[in-house]
Amino acid sequence: MTTFPLESFLGDLEFLINTDSGSADIEGNLQVASFFKERFEKAGLKTTLHRVGMLGHPVVTARTQGSASYDCFFSGHIDTVFPSGTVSERPFRRGGNFVYGPGTVDMKAGALLILYLAEYLRKEHPAFSFTIALNSDEEIGSPDSTPLLREFAANCRHIFVFEGQRKQGQFVNERKGIAKFDIEVLGVASHAGTAPQQGVSAILELSEIVVDFSKLQNLERGTSINVGLMEGGSALNVIPAHASAKMELRYTSHREYERILRAISKMETKPHLSGTSVTFTAISHYPPLEITEAAKQMMQTLAPLGLSYVKAGGTSDANRLACLGLPILDGCGPGGGFPHSEKEFLDITTVPARFWKMVEIMKRLAEFKR
CATH class of the missing domain: 3.30.70.360 (Alpha-Beta Plaits)
Known part of the structure; x- marks a missing residue:
């Protein structure tokens, strides 16, 4: 792949946006989870659809096969803060370089970017090992999925959380x-x-x-x-x-x-x-996501890529994974604005740019490992 398939990405995103998947909407989240499960399986990943907690929140996990430990853990969520019926009021809409709809930037575009990155890595860099977890209770604090996330992340060298990038493309390396x-x-x-x-x-x-x-x-x-x-x-x-x-x-x-x-x-x-x-x-x-010694080492490894970082006041699953002591980089997804509101949008131009930036990061980590 030399050109990012943006139109294909937006077609998939339209399906995801037009499926209500508020944290309490188990059926809607199952539909979204099933989409990812099928695509991960087609990419040759060992895939499981878990049900966690009293409500049975779906969590999709996928991993490359043949490894006891992995290079990276990719974390994302498929739930939104919006109640069932929101999609009928304001479905997927594209206007110029922007896409609107519930959960666009927080974070269905980020979850979808994980899928496209996984498909690319399997084809172009099959030796690169990784695990993935997409949960559906993140917007309520991941109370049921956190143990599973930690289980899958614990055997990885680096953690990447695909919440949306910041306004100037910065990554997030600290959270309160x-x-x-x-x-x-x-x-x-x-x-x-x-x-x-x-x-x-x-x-x-x-x-x-x-x-x-x-x-x-x-x-x-x-x-x-x-x-x-x-x-x-x-x-x-x-x-x-x-x-x-x-x-x-x-x-x-x-x-x-x-x-x-x-x-x-x-x-x-x-x-x-x-x-x-x-x-x-x-x-x-x-606990907070802090810049640990492990995080400093990863940042030093990635320094030639010219990444920039910011501190965020909100929380994400990066906070839930911080106790593992592994280097974590958040804000890996595409960018947009106004999450949790009717004005939420995705900036389409950030999708291919973020995809190729994440590819550069994976290549750099692979080179450093050798």
């Missing part, structure tokens, strides 16, 4: 860590008119906690804290005995994470209001 917590506050109920002094407001205690968090965040260090959901109380004339909230912490360094954990522990052991109790329950935690 994210931790989510439930907060529950118990107070003492009492009549707000006849005996307010006998009550202790759970809502007031929760409000103090929210203020504490606003003081604890340090944006200069990349630490942000958001209490995004709150509820509490039972009636206007009752001192509230219960209040709850959900909090999200994003951070770049383990030291900052430990600092916030110490503050949370203090909030639990020493509430502001006597008579209240505070409990934090961890919902999920994924």
